[in-house]
Structure formats: structure tokens, C-alpha cells
Amino acid sequence: MSLLLTPTVAFGAALVLFVWIALGAWVNFDARARGSRHPAIWGVFAPLSGIVLFYYLFWWRRGRPRERPPGRVERATAVVVVAGLGGLIVGSLVSPPDPTSQLTVWPIAFACCLPLAYWLVRARLGTKGSESAVQ
Template sequence: MSLLTPAVAFGAALVLFVWLGSGVWVNFDAHARGSDHPGLWGVLSPLSGIVLFYYLLWWRRGRSRRYPPSRWERATAIVAVAGFGGLAVGSLVSPPDPTSQLTTWPVAFAGCLPVAYWAVGRRFDPTGDSFINDRL
């Protein structure tokens, strides 16, 4: 059996899409919080988990938003949350084989999309800013 089946190729493409979506969300969020270099945050945070955790847990907390999140920012946040949630669920229910995980992950991602939509729409910003209950 070939390792590059259409399901595995779709899973790999979806991984890249979520990776890009998380970088775009960080870029949007850093710009709204007044960063001098939001593009740098957007590029470095998906490349390094350490930079992403630093951004989410330290840098972002001390700065309030200057304007509410746009529709595109919410959409990229939904993709990022569903992607990481799908990755966690998919790794729990599939065998440790990377091929099996890449075929299970798109299904888990699709299952996490409604939950991510609800979570982002219900409470977009965990820092308590005033833009929390705006809907898409």
C-alpha cells in the first residue's frame, strides 16, 4: 500500500492550512494589540511552539486590543482552535502511525469545527477585553 493515498495527501494539506491559519490569526491579533512587528509574530509563532506559547501566555496578556476582531480574524481563530483540537482528538483515537493519524485528523478537525465556532463566538478573548460576545 502506498503511503501517499488521497486521504493522507488531504490530511497533509489540511495541516498546512491550519498552520497558515494560526500564523494569520497571530498576525491579526498582534496588529490589533499594537505590535510594531505583527508579521514577525505571525511567521515565528507557527514555526516554534515556544514563541507561540510566549505570545499567548505572556506578550498578549499585557496589551489590550485597540479595535474589535474582524470577521477574518475570527475565521482564522476558528481554524486554529479546531486544528489544534482535532490534532489532540485525532492523536488520542488513532494508532501512533503517522499515516493513520493523517487520515483520522481531518475527521477530527471537521468534528471540532462546530465546537471551535461556538468557543470563539462565545468567548473570543480570554483576557477579558470588551469584544467578547460579538458574533460572526
């Protein structure tokens, strides 16, 4: 079955690209806040390679405390990434295994996951003046 490029599917594909870029931006912001000498390299290669992303999240990031609390843009990118991954999981569970159907359902699942993602990121990263912001 070929992928039919309807406006809904095109919007889903654009949203996938947007979440992918947001993942790179979040990794860049986080690596910079943790004192990396080359945060842009982390930001580029983490979304491109799942191995680099898992290494960053589960090994490199854990050994370095934040030097400054997350800013507003970093929290916003984290919300987009969490909602994107949550929407991907929910969308793959409720839609048929057809790429066109998944790209059609995923934006709706993404939008439904946004409030939960906002709540999770706010609870985890805190607000600018809170003590939980610096980990």
C-alpha cells in the same frame, strides 16, 4: 513504516499546512490589534517555534489590551486554529500512533471539532458589535 501517500493522507497533510498558515494569520491579526510594531514577524515566527508561540500567548499578549475588536477574518482563522488543535488532540487519542493513520483520522476529527470551535470562538471573541469583543 514509511508514509504511504494516498489521497486521504495527502488531504490530511494539506489540512495540517492550512491550519499552520491559519495559526500564523491569527497571530498576525491579534498582534496588529494589540498594537505590535511588527505583527508580521509574530505571524511568521510563532507557528515556526513553539517557544515563540507560547511566549506570545502567555506573556506578550496578556499585557496588551486590544485596540479594536476582532474582524470577521480573524474570527474565522481562530475557528480554524481551534478546530485544528482540537482535531489533533482527538485524532491522536483515537488513532494508532502511526503517522498515516493519524493523517487519515485527523481531517474527520477536524470537521467534527468545527462546530465546537465556532461556538468557543464566538463566545470568546464575540460578534462585531458586542461588548465582549474588546478585551
